[in-house]
Amino acid sequence: MILSDKFIEEVQILDGVDLNSYEKIINFAISYIVKHDTQTTLAEVLEIDENEADRYFRLALKLVSYFGKFKFGDRQFRQNVEFLKFKEDRKALFLQKLEANSTQLHKRLSFIESDGMPYYKNLEWRYDIQIASRGYEEEFKPRIFMKFDLEYDNSRECGKIEQVFLETDYANLKNLQQEISYLVSQLESARQQKIKKLGQML
Structure with a gap:
């Protein structure tokens, strides 16, 4: 799978920061994935506004997570690297950091890589109610309609968007809400919470 134009455009923002800050951003993202290090924030490391730091962090996390799932240096990895439009010094530094941490990154990210695991966006919903009448003999059943987009972010289908329509009753x-609430309640350990947070950010 080759990088999508959208992915390339988003991470290109990182190419605009100075080299020293760029290295710190990449190091921070790798450390977060490999060591689950949350003792300091990127804003503290770079001494910049939290919103700006969060933006850089999310982009770096997306970049490192995407390439970290590949075996370093294999054909698909090299093909995707060629599509990055970073300056040569930044691209070289990024590859150096990936190579140094490739084993740990691949191990940590293997639980995320799958054939599915998309995330949703652009959710729309409608609640339909049949107005009762004397001639209406069927049981009253309100219906719920939902429409949303599923965007895939794994290496095989990165950038693919699928539109989904659902119809159900209350x-x-x-019941679905209760099942989800139960599953979320099981994520109690600190490690599980960090995995959950990482999955949401990707």
Whole structure:
């Protein structure tokens, strides 16, 4: 799978920072994935505004996570690197950091890589109610309609968007809500919480 134009455009923002800050941003993202290091924030490291630092962090996390899933130096890895439009010194530094941490990155990110695991966006919903009448003999059943986009972010389907339409009733939706609430409640350990947070940010 080759990098999408959208992915390339988003991470290109990192190419605009100075080399010293760029190195710190990449190091921070790698450390977060490999060591789950959250003792300091990127804003503290760079001494910049939190919103700006968070933007850089998310982009670096996306970049490192994408390439970290590949075996360093294999054909697909090299093909994707060629599509990055970074300056040569930044590209070389990025590859150096990836190579030094390739084993740990691949191990940590292997649980994320799968055939699915997309995230949703552009959610729209509608609640339909049938107005009762004397001639209406069927059971009253309100319906819920939802439409949203699934965007895939794994190496095989990065950038792929699938539009989904769902129709259900209140009872099934309530049951789904309870099931999700139960599953979320099981994520109690510190490690599971960090994995959950990382998955949400990718």
